[in-house]
Amino acid sequence: MAVKVAVLTSGGDALGMNAAIRAVIRSGLAYGFQMFAIFEGFRGIFENKIVSADRTFVSEIIMRGGTILKTARFPEFHDNDVVSKAADNLRFYGITHLIVIGGDGSYRGAFALSKHGIKIIGIPATIDNDVMGTEQTIGFDTALNTITEAVDKLRDTSSSHHRCSIIEVMGNRCGDLALYSGTACGVDLIISPEYRPSEEEIIETLKNINLNRARHALVIVSEKQYENLDDLRKRIVTETGFDAKIEVLGRLQRGGSPSASDRVLAGRLGVYAVDLIANGIDNVCVGVINGRLSHQPIAEVTKTTNPNLDELLNVIDKLK
């Protein structure tokens, strides 16, 4: 009898999730597995939103944003009884394996299910690049391009008004989006959890930039760094000689069509996840380590410190 494998997406949506769903389902079918799709994440297991999925189920989705399986908050999944019921629902269909596409929170849900006998594989997808066991998550590259394009757009209008644009980007508690996009845009200042100049330094830096006759200043700041970013903005207006405006990029960072790189990563991780199942390996999360596909027991992984971070901070320091 065919192995029965289900797939769901969970947590914030990330560009490339659909490409990952497609890869999982198509390569599962290539192995002769029976494939299922679950809507609305873990809640969908509990509420039995489970459907059989064939090739055409994932036609024409590789380039689409969001997730065709949707995603939902489901705090009730902390409750062991709820998890147990969910596992029963999967067993009712004969589903033995579940592939979870999402971030750290999603891995916790997956891990809980694994204790109830469901074999799980985690695929890292979030724009924040903050998932254990991988150097790069699905969705990070696209979000980086979106931020970079936005900053490029703000450059000319900032120049026209002799303005300092303070651009707030996502990242949750991880500064990767700020650090990489700041490097990509050659901004004047990056403020992130990992690289956090004092207000005095910020003002001093911007003053010097203005004295050097720059036409504008660009500052990228990670979300959740300031209780009131507008206070900083006001100090910049008063003390540096620049006008200053805050731009919150918001959920635009989750939108659009996935980049080529995110689609390829999604394809590779999706196929790899199914290859592992075919080889009898489970309860792992997959990822990229040292530029190669790899997997680790989901019980053991902890947040990989970004191995390139020191190098990137050196780059930022040299090019500022």
Next chain:
Amino acid sequence: MAVKVAVLTSGGDALGMNAAIRAVIRSGLAYGFQMFAIFEGFRGIFENKIVSADRTFVSEIIMRGGTILKTARFPEFHDNDVVSKAADNLRFYGITHLIVIGGDGSYRGAFALSKHGIKIIGIPATIDNDVMGTEQTIGFDTALNTITEAVDKLRDTSSSHHRCSIIEVMGNRCGDLALYSGTACGVDLIISPEYRPSEEEIIETLKNINLNRARHALVIVSEKQYENLDDLRKRIVTETGFDAKIEVLGRLQRGGSPSASDRVLAGRLGVYAVDLIANGIDNVCVGVINGRLSHQPIAEVTKTTNPNLDELLNVIDKLK
């Protein structure tokens, strides 16, 4: 002796201003005029930021955002002595004609200068489409495309989270950006100065959309319509069944590369302005009326009510 003509940009920057500057300077040179460029708007006249401009001055700028001539606030220009001094500065160079690229406020400054003997021509450029004497302003089309792309990006992520995205767009006191972009995106609700449903109606509409099993709702709202838009957001979360988030598009709406249509409009209006000077016509503002280039005395023009507004409201009503 050659006619001496200067050009400046004023007010908020708009995509296509550079294309207009280029058209003015190149076509002026084609007539054998001596052309001047003024930096930082009316302040630049007062502070003598005036340079001679040749063909290469405007090379490779047609596709660039912002304005190479910059723009600046200069409230002192309400003072007659300041205007008089500015007119003297122009005369010092022998400049008899000034072409002002900007919005209504810029026209007022131009009109003030005209009383001191400077012959002026106004070219309408602002993303808000709220300038007297024209059906379309330079910059409006590009801003519309930028908003439309942003809303398209928010669509998928809104669906993934069963969310109502409330997207705030610019427009100053004019709803054109909201009405046109809302039509272009097929949003569920547009809230603008011209089309202002009550909070009850808004909630009712969104409730019905949710009951009809829509996966998301999209609402476009003009800036300056609500003292606290977050109150509306909270009501939506509580009463309609949708999650809700506010997205403020901000100055991204001023950024990027001008659309083909804005560049062509800038080229046409710039050449037309210089043609008028060559024909001895001045103290007018140029624009598009009934799809054709036209001009009116700057003293007499008042805001043209958008002639297509009723028709557009009919379209919105039929397609909602």
Next chain:
Amino acid sequence: MAVKVAVLTSGGDALGMNAAIRAVIRSGLAYGFQMFAIFEGFRGIFENKIVSADRTFVSEIIMRGGTILKTARFPEFHDNDVVSKAADNLRFYGITHLIVIGGDGSYRGAFALSKHGIKIIGIPATIDNDVMGTEQTIGFDTALNTITEAVDKLRDTSSSHHRCSIIEVMGNRCGDLALYSGTACGVDLIISPEYRPSEEEIIETLKNINLNRARHALVIVSEKQYENLDDLRKRIVTETGFDAKIEVLGRLQRGGSPSASDRVLAGRLGVYAVDLIANGIDNVCVGVINGRLSHQPIAEVTKTTNPNLDELLNVIDKLK
């Protein structure tokens, strides 16, 4: 009994066709009409590919490229018996009115049907902007933006290699795409049916540009102007001092998401077409004349010479 109205797309696809389909069907339903959609153009009538269409039939299509109704060549429609059979097919469903979205060729098919008692309305949609009875067609604006972005992309790489890029654009027998995109991009030379310099002039112009130390040259040429464009390219390499390459933009010009302006135009024309039916007017084609919606008997319209052409040629001449 409800009026029964069908809609089809025909000819080459144009961006915004889907927005027009949506507008037709939604506004028809708003009037209480029963709406039908026909697949694959006139062939679809003959082959009975006719379906009933409700609101959700056109959900989430406003931003999509191509046409959900598809389009097909059907030369057999020149045969009167075929047209008669098609009219019978429509009558079988009780369909009295047909809205045809397409170009001149599509109008001819529509006109043929009208002689068999079907009441028709034509909506102009083609990237070539060459349809009678309107100043602008649905799809033209987007194609213009696509070309403009492509030329902008070629600019830097042309500079890096001291190259003359010869960019071939569509347009069928109409030069509008070349003339407007050439103006929007500030290219060095436009070659179109309306503006056709001799080879000697072309070489001379490019030589002078090179002598003036330009880093690149950009030439836009309408399709179907040269039997062998490569011969011209070789002369440029040999005689002007520039390297030269031909870029054929191809069907990319039909792709992407429609511009805001094309979507709004599609919405306006679609609603207007249905308004006319509601008012008992038919056998007309709709369009924009003098910036306003208008309609003319389909039997009488001939190609409107673009009223802005002389003015545009003046702009091109002044800015070259």
Next chain:
Amino acid sequence: MAVKVAVLTSGGDALGMNAAIRAVIRSGLAYGFQMFAIFEGFRGIFENKIVSADRTFVSEIIMRGGTILKTARFPEFHDNDVVSKAADNLRFYGITHLIVIGGDGSYRGAFALSKHGIKIIGIPATIDNDVMGTEQTIGFDTALNTITEAVDKLRDTSSSHHRCSIIEVMGNRCGDLALYSGTACGVDLIISPEYRPSEEEIIETLKNINLNRARHALVIVSEKQYENLDDLRKRIVTETGFDAKIEVLGRLQRGGSPSASDRVLAGRLGVYAVDLIANGIDNVCVGVINGRLSHQPIAEVTKTTNPNLDELLNVIDKLK
């Protein structure tokens, strides 16, 4: 006395070259080196197109396409006397180190110079991803995104006409652009040097796709694979049931603004190259191996076979 370091770009331009130039010059200055820029590649050394470069020399270039230093063919550099003269020119300025940004051919020129006493560092930049000593070249990621967006654009219009679009991409003799973009776009067939189905297989595959009622087919083919691609197109039209058109993406693949990933890679490799010089290491080329910055003696490197190729071919096979 300050170390004197020069930088040039050579070969075909690649997106991100400017970001690499910026990184080299800024980080050189950070070390107190005196930095020089050379125009037009190796020819520029021979012709003494050498200028001193400060911070502002590289301002506002990080996002620009092409290369501000230009590039040129210079076959004369195969002549040892020419190389010797070039080395003398560099020594005249006191330049001891040269950083060469380009592809394999550029490395050969650099190696020749190293035999004349110039210490060189190679930085890999080409859209083709075919440079020895690195897994990824600067410019590859952007080209991949450009191709991916183009294929997405062709998708809808192909569907509208029931068409097989045959899209020719660059790559020189390396199939990476075809293989990665084909994976990213989920195309029906990829034809590259590494993955070369017979004509019979191609026709068979497309026939089956048509029989499965697909609305379109997408085929990506590497350049230089067919003497006459149009013959294949004609067979497809005759034998598969699809209409078929060829789209040659051409130099658009070199245009645009570099992706975030290419800009970050350029920054990292540029800083790393200068770090090596500061540490007394030279005559190496830098690159990314196993996801980490690394360098190898330029004399010894040979083309690294893409270590991910087998894995990628597995992905393509599973998802076809």
